[in-house]
Every structure is written in structure tokens, then in C-alpha cells.
Amino acid sequence: MTDKEKIDWIRLLRSEGIGQITFHKLIAKYQNPSNTIEFLKSFPKYKIADVSVAEKELESAEKLGCTILFSCDENYPFLLKQIPDAPAVLYVLGNPDALTAKNFAIVGSRNASINSRTLTEVLSRDMVDAGYTIVSGMALGIDTSAHTGALNSDNLNGKKTVAVLSGGVDNIYPSSNKKLYHTIIENGAIVSEMPIGTQPQANLFPRRNRIISGLSYGTAIIEASLKSGSLITARFAMEQNREVFAVPNFPLDPRAGGTNMLIKNGATLIENATDIISVIGGLSKDSFAKNDLFNRIYEDTISYFPKLNTEFNEQDLQDKILSLLNSTPVSIDCLIRELFEFSQTQILDALLSLELDDKIAYPSVGKIIIK
Amino acid sequence: MTDKEKIDWIRLLRSEGIGQITFHKLIAKYQNPSNTIEFLKSFPKYKIADVSVAEKELESAEKLGCTILFSCDENYPFLLKQIPDAPAVLYVLGNPDALTAKNFAIVGSRNASINSRTLTEVLSRDMVDAGYTIVSGMALGIDTSAHTGALNSDNLNGKKTVAVLSGGVDNIYPSSNKKLYHTIIENGAIVSEMPIGTQPQANLFPRRNRIISGLSYGTAIIEASLKSGSLITARFAMEQNREVFAVPNFPLDPRAGGTNMLIKNGATLIENATDIISVIGGLSKDSFAKNDLFNRIYEDTISYFPKLNTEFNEQDLQDKILSLLNSTPVSIDCLIRELFEFSQTQILDALLSLELDDKIAYPSVGKIIIK
Numbered sequence: 001m002t003d004k005e006k007i008d009w010i011r012l013l014r015s016e017g018i019g020q021i022t023f024h025k026l027i028a029k030y031q032n033p034s035n036t037i038e039f040l041k042s043f044p045k046y047k048i049a050d051v052s053v054a055e056k057e058l059e060s061a062e063k064l065g066c067t068i069l070f071s072c073d074e075n076y077p078f079l080l081k082q083i084p085d086a087p088a089v090l091y092v093l094g095n096p097d098a099l100t101a102k103n104f105a106i107v108g109s110r111n112a113s114i115n116s117r118t119l120t121e122v123l124s125r126d127m128v129d130a131g132y133t134i135v136s137g138m139a140l141g142i143d144t145s146a147h148t149g150a151l152n153s154d155n156l157n158g159k160k161t162v163a164v165l166s167g168g169v170d171n172i173y174p175s176s177n178k179k180l181y182h183t184i185i186e187n188g189a190i191v192s193e194m195p196i197g198t199q200p201q202a203n204l205f206p207r208r209n210r211i212i213s214g215l216s217y218g219t220a221i222i223e224a225s226l227k228s229g230s231l232i233t234a235r236f237a238m239e240q241n242r243e244v245f246a247v248p249n250f251p252l253d254p255r256a257g258g259t260n261m262l263i264k265n266g267a268t269l270i271e272n273a274t275d276i277i278s279v280i281g282g283l284s285k286d287s288f289a290k291n292d293l294f295n296r297i298y299e300d301t302i303s304y305f306p307k308l309n310t311e312f313n314e315q316d317l318q319d320k321i322l323s324l325l326n327s328t329p330v331s332i333d334c335l336i337r338e339l340f341e342f343s344q345t346q347i348l349d350a351l352l353s354l355e356l357d358d359k360i361a362y363p364s365v366g367k368i369i370i371k
Numbered sequence: 372m373t374d375k376e377k378i379d380w381i382r383l384l385r386s387e388g389i390g391q392i393t394f395h396k397l398i399a400k401y402q403n404p405s406n407t408i409e410f411l412k413s414f415p416k417y418k419i420a421d422v423s424v425a426e427k428e429l430e431s432a433e434k435l436g437c438t439i440l441f442s443c444d445e446n447y448p449f450l451l452k453q454i455p456d457a458p459a460v461l462y463v464l465g466n467p468d469a470l471t472a473k474n475f476a477i478v479g480s481r482n483a484s485i486n487s488r489t490l491t492e493v494l495s496r497d498m499v500d501a502g503y504t505i506v507s508g509m510a511l512g513i514d515t516s517a518h519t520g521a522l523n524s525d526n527l528n529g530k531k532t533v534a535v536l537s538g539g540v541d542n543i544y545p546s547s548n549k550k551l552y553h554t555i556i557e558n559g560a561i562v563s564e565m566p567i568g569t570q571p572q573a574n575l576f577p578r579r580n581r582i583i584s585g586l587s588y589g590t591a592i593i594e595a596s597l598k599s600g601s602l603i604t605a606r607f608a609m610e611q612n613r614e615v616f617a618v619p620n621f622p623l624d625p626r627a628g629g630t631n632m633l634i635k636n637g638a639t640l641i642e643n644a645t646d647i648i649s650v651i652g653g654l655s656k657d658s659f660a661k662n663d664l665f666n667r668i669y670e671d672t673i674s675y676f677p678k679l680n681t682e683f684n685e686q687d688l689q690d691k692i693l694s695l696l697n698s699t700p701v702s703i704d705c706l707i708r709e710l711f712e713f714s715q716t717q718i719l720d721a722l723l724s725l726e727l728d729d730k731i732a733y734p735s736v737g738k739i740i741i742k
Contacts, residue, residue, distance in 0.1 A: 115623050248619030248631055251642035252486050260619055260642055269634045271622035 001070060008033035009070060010054035013088045014195075015040070016047040020085040021362065024071070025352050043356055060196040064170055067092040069099075078285045079103065083214040083240050084365055087193035093169045094189035098159035101133035104276065105212045105237070107230040108142025108222035109255060116223035116255075117145040119247065123220070124149030126273035128160050133188065135216050137208065138163040138177055142222045142230070151183055161188040162215065166208035167200035168192055209233040210240075217280045217288075218243030220270060224258030231258050234267070239365060241288065243279055245270045317342055317350045322359060322370060329367035372441065379404035380441060381425035384459045385566075386411070387418040391456040392733065395442070396723050414727055431567040435541055438463040440470075449656045450474065454585040454611050455736050458564035464540045465560035469530035472504035475647065476583045476608070478601040479513025479593035480626060487594035487626075488516040490618065494591070495520030497644035499531050504559065506587050508579065509534040509548055513593045513601070522554055532559040533586065537579035538571035539563055580604040581611075588651045588659075589614030591641060595629030602629050605638070610736060612659065614650055616641045688713055688721045693730065693741060700738035 001009065012033045013023055018040075030036040040046045061068055069076045069090040077099040080086050092099065106124055108116065124134045124146045134150035136143040143163075150161035163184050167173055169192045172181045184190055193211065194204065209232050213219045219237040221244070224230045237244050244267040249256030263269050270276055317339070324330070324338060332351070339347055351368070354360045361371045372380065383404045384394055389411075401407040411417045432439055440447045440461040448470040451457050463470065477495055479487065495505050495517045505521035507514040514534075521532035534555050538544055540563045543552045555561055564582065565575065580603050584590045590608040592615070595601045608615045615638040620627030634640050641647055688710070695701070695709060703722070710718055722739070725731045732742045 115621060119621075119623060247622060248627075248634065248640070250486060250490075250620045250624075251618060252490060253621075256619070256642075260640060263619065263634065263640045264646070269619070269631060269640070271627075271631055275635070 001072070005033055006058060006070070007051055007054045008037055010057055010089065011049045011051065012036055012040075014049035014053060014057070017045060020088060021365070022352075022355060023088050024084070024086070025348070027072070029349070029352065040356075045358070046356075057195045061091050064196055065093065066169060066196070067096040069096065075100070077215055079216065079288055080211065080214045082288050083210065085210060086214065087211060090191055090193055091169050091196065092189050092191050094185040094187075095158050096189060098133050098162050098189040099191060099215060101157075101159045102131055103135050103162065103216040104132045104280065105135040105216040105219040105233065106142070106146035106222065107136055107209075107212060107219065107233045108146075109224050109228045109230060109258075110139050110141040110143075111255075112141035112145070112223050113253075113255060116142060116247070120145035120222050121149035121152065123222070123270075123273055123276075124161075125152045127276065128153035128155050130273060130277055131155070131157075132277075133159045133162060135162045135164065135212050137205075137212055137233075138165060138173070138180065138184070138190075140174055140176070144177060144180065146222075147180055147184060151180075151187055159188050163188075163190050164208055164211045164215070165190060165192045165200065166194070166204040168194050168196045168198040170196050171198065171200060173200040205229060206232050210236040213237035213242055214240055216242065217283050218245060218276065220245040220247070220276060221259055221262060221267075222247045223249065223255050224262075225255050226257035226261060228258045231262070234262055243268065243283075245276055245279070247271070312342070312346060314346070314350055314353065317346060318354055318359075321347070321350055321354060325360065325368060325370040327369050329363050329369050332366050332368060335368065372443070376404055377429060377441070378422055378425045379408055381428050381460065382420045382422065383407055383411075385420040385424060385428070388416060391459060392736070393723075393726060394459050395455070395457070396719070398443070400720065400723060411727075416729070417727075428566045432462050435567055436464065437540060437567070438467040440467065446471070448586055450587065450659055451582065451585045453659050454581065456581060457585065458582060461562055461564055462540050462567065463560050463562050465556040465558075466529050467560060469504050469533045469560040470562060470586060472528075472530045473502055474506050474533065474587040475503045475651065476506040476587040476590040476604065477513070477517035477593065478507055478580075478583060478590065478604050479517075480595050480599045480601060480629075481510050481512040481514075482626075483512035483516070483594050484624075484626060487513060487618070491516035491593045492520035492523065494593070494641075494644050494647075495532075496523045498647065499524035499526050501644060501648055502526070502528075503648075504530045504533060506533045506535065506583050508576075508583055509536060509544070509551065509555070509561075511545055511547070515548060515551065517593075518551055518555060522551075522558055530559050534559075534561050535579055535582045535586070536561060536563045536571065537565070537575035539565050539567045539569040541567050542569065542571060544571040576600060577603050581607040584608035584613055585611055587613060588654050589616060589647065591616040591618070591647060592630050592633060592638075593618045594620065594626050595633075596626050597628035597632060599629045602633070605633055614639065614654075616647055616650070618642070683713070683717060685717070685721055685724065688717060689725055689730075692718075692721055692725060696731065696739060696741040698740050700734050700740050703737050703739060706739065 026036045030039055037048055071086050071088050104127055120142050128150045134146050136146040147161045169190045172178050213233050213236040221230050221234050234244050246259035246262040246267040248269050336347055360368055363369055397407045401410055408419055442457050442459050475498055491513050499521045505517050507517040518532045532555055540561045543549050584604050584607040592601050592605050605615050617630035617633040617638040619640050707718055731739050734740055
């Protein structure tokens with residue numbers, strides 16, 4: 001990318017009303033950020049970010065010594081690229097190779113028991129000894145033990161652990177983990193999709209969790225009540241077609257609800273690193289290529305629907321789509337099957353137009369409702 | 372059955388060298404115990420028990436007020452009848468209807484934690500409240516809590532719980548459970564396959580466990596280390612094609628190994644009675660009919676092998692079987708497939724002859740080795 005394209009990439013990304021998925025759809029359709037910005041100018045409601053905002057964002061990252069990874073880059077983490085809402089940009093402090101290692105996520109409750117923290121440290125160290133890189137969120141409790149255990153390994157590969165922050169990579173949160181933060185930079189990486197200077201806020205945590213699971217072959221939840229935020233990471237991992245692992249606990253322990261529920265729903269019960277490696281040891285990054293809806297439908301140029309409507313009028317298709325939807329979410333797959341006389345590209349283009357016109361919304365990945 | 376047939380049934384059962392499975396095969400081939408005894412007289416190594424021994428066994432059971440159930444009886448427990456080594460006779464104190472109820476087994480370690488015993492009592496009571504009968508082994512620890520919890524239910528059906536003893540039904544073991552024993556007789560049943568007066572011995576416990584699982588739609592293991600005897604019951608349940616359930620526990624607890632291992636190997640993780648009922652609630656006894664090898668091959672009179680060897684000579688077949696076997700166990704199913712030109716009945720008859728001649732042995736159910 002040229003410098004102008006990088007600036008436009010960030011301008012488009014920080015525009016009001018443009019989420020990550022829409023960003024990727026627009027780039028896929030209009031080929032590059034500059035063309036997309038030109039196109040969006042005809043929609044007054046999308047406020048394209050100023051050049052100065054984008055310049056400032058990139059400059060401050062460079063000044064801090066960050067590696068900046070755009071989702072179109074060759075060296076952008078392959079596994080993360082497979083998720084439909086992959087961050088369009090990543091800021092990395094430390095060793096960017098840690099993001100493309102054999103990553104495994106370990107997360108759990110902040111209010112963790114001593115036993116669970118002990119188990120986490122052992123599990124994490126054993127995984128790094130076996131050549132894996134541990135991804136977590138640097139929160140108190142299990143996350144902290146996951147990073148600490150990884151750092152305790154004797155492995156000298158410089159990619160022991162990755163901390164994904166919800167604020168900017170310059171923002172040490174919680175502040176009590178200051179020493180841990182610096183040790184992670186020396187032995188792995190700190191990463192965030194947010195601009196330098198962003199304060200961590202409660203509403204940013206769930207989004208952050210999709211990056212933790214998205215970077216990793218699998219995610220282990222060590223301890224979690226039924227209300228724990230780490231269950232969000234487990235849900236992301238499942239939606240991303242990644243392996244989910246959970247440590248069991250006795251049912252009368254209030255912190256057992258979440259992990260036991262995960263095992264009931266199909267997560268693999270684990271007691272040690274061997275249990276994890278026996279499942280993910282045989283996986284390669286190719287195991288996850290093109291599994292997501294986004295890649296599947298945009299890259300699949302051969303339509304398997306035999307009879308296409310040749311007298312195509314996008315307005316008619318948009319009307320038809322609106323007549324099929326209501327406020328109950330419907331999957332894109334269902335809609336495509338229903339509209340079998342149109343090509344997938346025609347349907348996806350019509351959906352993009354409807355989204356830009358604010359007539360439909362995506363309450364969750366791959367689900368559509370009328371607005 | 373006539374009185375003479377009953378006496379012969381017990382004589383055959385208590386003969387030296389005749390196990391439960393061979394007993395059933397002989398009865399299936401020679402139609403009744405009296406014919407079988409006549410046939411066996413030509414083999415001096417099988418010492419048929421004296422008439423007086425059988426008379427004494429039946430008399431002492433009647434004197435104690437036992438219900439005596441023979442495996443050919445209509446009212447013999449249907450689920451138990453489906454296992455290949457179903458006890459040929461059962462002695463019952465209390466309500467025999469408890470054996471044919473909606474049975475569910477709950478077992479676990481003798482050296483159980485307070486938490487596990489509490490959970491067992493709640494689980495057991497809730498199951499009886501929901502109309503189930505709890506089967507266990509009256510051992511200390513989890514078994515005792517299983518019976519106690521069942522008895523705590525307000526259900527007045529008189530079949531709350533069944534205790535399967537390894538010694539005779541007159542033998543209260545452990546003696547500290549004397550009060551529990553009498554309460555079980557009033558609200559359910561005590562059952563054993565052993566003659567009245569038999570002392571419980573360590574070597575009888577594993578055999579007893581097959582009856583606990585065999586009587587039940589499923590078996591839950593509440594707490595068990597990797598060396599716990601209750602894992603034997605779980606193995607029986609699996610071999611008997613019954614559902615296996617286990618309560619999870621934190622890996623650092625030494626008593627967690629067995630139940631966590633079961634869940635890893637496919638047992639259903641449970642936290643409460645609802646978790647169990649959601650799996651077995653839809654099952655009826657018909658779900659288990661004719662699942663076992665024994666019934667499948669003896670009752671299936673229509674051979675599906677098109678070309679049978681019509682010039683049949685059993686000696687030739689026996690020689691052929693011996694040439695196919697060695698000291699590594701081979702399944703009967705494999706052998707039958709290999710000998711496709713013979714009917715199943717011909718093969719099974721030849722196997723029975725070889726077994727009686729001491730030329731082959733069955734190291735486990737359905738597996739054959741050469742002796």
C-alpha cells in the first residue's frame with residue numbers, strides 16, 4: 001500500500017457508521033480504500049474521518065515503535081484474517097512473529113480461585129514448553145496467570161505470549177500489571193486494534209475477546225461462572241470454528257457453572273496441556289482457511305445455482321429482500337437459498353446497498369434483520 | 372418351571388466350571404436344565420452340584436421370605452435380562468417391583484468428600500421425586516448417600532431404591548448400614564445373585580457391579596479416583612450399552628481423575644437430576660431389547676448368509692475354528708464373518724463344544740482365545 005492508501009484505509013475504518021464487516025465488504029467490492037471513500041461520498045450520513053485524524057493515528061503508532069499490520073498485508077496473522085470481523089488494523093509492541101506462531105488462548109475469570117490460578121500457570125508453561133504461544137487479555141486472575149505461566153517457560157523463541165488489550169497498546173490496564181506488560185513486550189507481543197491513547201472501556205472488552213480467540217487454534221476457559229465475560233471468548237471461538245476447551249469443576253462451586261456448561265455443550269474437558277495438544281497438535285493454519293462466511297461467499301466466483309435471473313434489476317431484488325425479512329434474525333445462507341434465481345454476488349451487493357441505506361442491520365455475524 | 376426344573380436350574384448354575392454365559396448358552400441349546408445336566412454327564416470335569424445343595428439353597432431363601440427370580444421368568448427384570456451374563460437366579464428381599472421400575476444407578480467412591488455426598492443425596496432424591504428408582508451397592512460413601520437421598524424423597528411408590536449386595540441378601544455389609552438395610556427393604560428391595568449365607572468377599576464386588584448397571588437405564592459416577600472400583604461399574608454400563616454419566620471435578624482434586632476421565636471418554640457431564648433426565652427420560656425398556664450379542668445371535672433364526680455349507684461336519688468346523696484362533700482375543704462377530712459358509716447356529720454350537728472340551732476360552736464378553 002502507498003502512504004495515501006494507508007491513510008485512506010484508516011480514514012474509512014474510523015468513519016462513523018462503518019463497522020469492521022462493512023469495511024471488509026466495501027474493500028472487497030471497491031478494491032481499495034480510496035475508491036470506497038469516493039463511493040461513500042454520495043451517502044451524506046457516513047462521515048468519513050479527516051485525513052489529519054488518520055495521519056495522527058499512524059504517526060503516534062510509529063512514534064511508539066509499533067509494528068502496524070493492515071488486514072490486506074501478507075504478514076497479517078493468517079488465523080485472525082479468517083474471521084469475518086478481523087480488525088482492519090493491528091498495532092503491535094514487541095515481536096510481531098508472536099502473532100503468527102502456534103497460538104493458543106487461555107482465559108478465565110478475574111475473580112479466580114488459587115487452585116485455578118495454579119493450574120493455569122502449569123498449563124500455560126507446559127504449552128510454551130511444547131512450542132505454543134499463549135494468547136490472553138492481561139486481566140487480573142486467570143489471564144495474568146496465563147501470561148505468567150508462559151513467561152516461566154524456558155523456551156527462548158521470543159514469542160512466549162501475546163496480550164490483546166482493549167485500549168491502545170500504550171495503555172497498561174490494569175496498572176498493577178505494569179511489570180508483566182514490559183516482560184511480555186520483551187518475550188512476545190502486546191497488541192490492539194484501537195488507536196494509541198485509547199482508554200480501555202467496558203464496552204470494548206467483548207470486541208477485544210474476538211481477537212484473542214481469532215488469533216488462536218483454540219481457546220481454553222479455566223474457570224468461569226455462568227456470567228463470566230470469558231464465556232464471550234468461548235462463544236467467539238465457536239463462531240470462528242476454533243476448538244474450545246474447558247477445565248471441569250465440582251458443581252457446588254459457584255465458579256464451576258460456566259466451564260461445566262461449555263463441556264455439556266461440546267467443549268473438550270481438559271486437565272493438562274497433553275489433553276489440549278492431543279486435539280490441536282495435528283491442526284495447521286490451512287485447517288481454518290476459508291471457513292468463514294465472508295471468504296466463502298466473496299471468493300467463490302463459481303455460482304452453483306443453475307438458472308440465474310438474467311433480467312436483473314437491483315431495485316427489484318432489494319424490494320424482494322425487504323419483503324422476505326422482518327425483525328427476527330435470518331441467516332444470510334437462508335436468504336441466499338430462498339433467492340435461488342439470483343447470484344450470490346447480486347444478493348450480497350443488494351444487501352450492502354440496503355445496509356448503506358440503513359434499511360437492514362446485522363444483529364450478529366451472518367444474521368440479518370429489517371430496520 | 373416345575374420344582375424339579377428349579378432344583379436342576381440351581382444344580383447346573385452351581386456346577387463347577389459353568390459360568391453365567393455358558394449356563395445361558397447350554398439352556399438355549401438343550402432347552403431346559405434337566406436335559407443340560409443329562410448332556411453334561413458325559414464330561415467328567417464338570418461336577419454337577421448335588422440335589423441337596425440346590426434344595427438347601429432354595430429352601431433357605433424361601434425361609435427368609437425371599438422372592439426368587441429365575442432368568443427365564445416373565446417377571447425377571449427386563450433390562451438385566453439383556454446382558455449376556457445376566458444372573459440365572461436373583462434373591463430379593465422387599466418389593467420385587469423395584470427391580471422392574473425406571474431404574475437409575477448412582478455409585479462412587481467409599482472414601483467420598485462431604486461435597487460429593489451432599490450432591491449425591493440431592494441428585495438421588497430428585498430422581499426419585501421424578502419417578503425413578505435408585506440402584507446402588509450399599510457401600511460406605513457415595514452408595515450410602517445414594518440410598519439415603521432416595522429414601523428422603525416423599526414419593527410413596529414403595530420402590531425408592533434397590534441395593535445390590537455382593538454376599539447373600541441376609542448378609543448386612545457393611546454392618547454400620549444395618550438401619551439403612553431395613554429401611555431399604557421397607558421402601559424398595561435388597562437383591563443378590565448369591566445363595567443366602569454367602570459372605571461378601573472382595574472378589575465378588577466386580578461381578579456384583581454388573582448387576583447394578585444391568586438393572587438400570589444409566590449409571591452416574593459421582594466421585595471416583597482413577598483406581599476406584601466404581602469405574603468397573605461404568606465399564607459394565609458401557610459394555611451393556613447403557614448411558615454413563617459423571618460429575619466433573621477440579622483436576623487438582625485427587626478424587627477427580629476417574630470421573631473426568633469418563634467425561635473425556637464420552638460420558639455425559641451432569642450437575643443435577645435434570646441433566647440425567649434430559650438424556651434417559653425418552654428411553655423405554657424396548658430401547659435396550661436384543662442389543663446384546665447373546666440374544667442377537669440365538670434368537671435370529673433367519674440366516675443372512677446366502678450360501679451355506681450343506682455337507683456339514685462339526686469336527687471339521689471345530690478344526691477350522693482352532694486354526695483361526697490364537698492367544699490374542701478375537702470377537703465372535705469377526706469369527707462369524709470369517710466363517711461365512713457356516714450358519715451362525717453351526718458356529719455357536721461348535722464354539723460351545725470347544726469350550727466344554729476346554730480348547731477355547733472367553734477372556735471377556737464376546738471375545739475368544741485358544742487355550
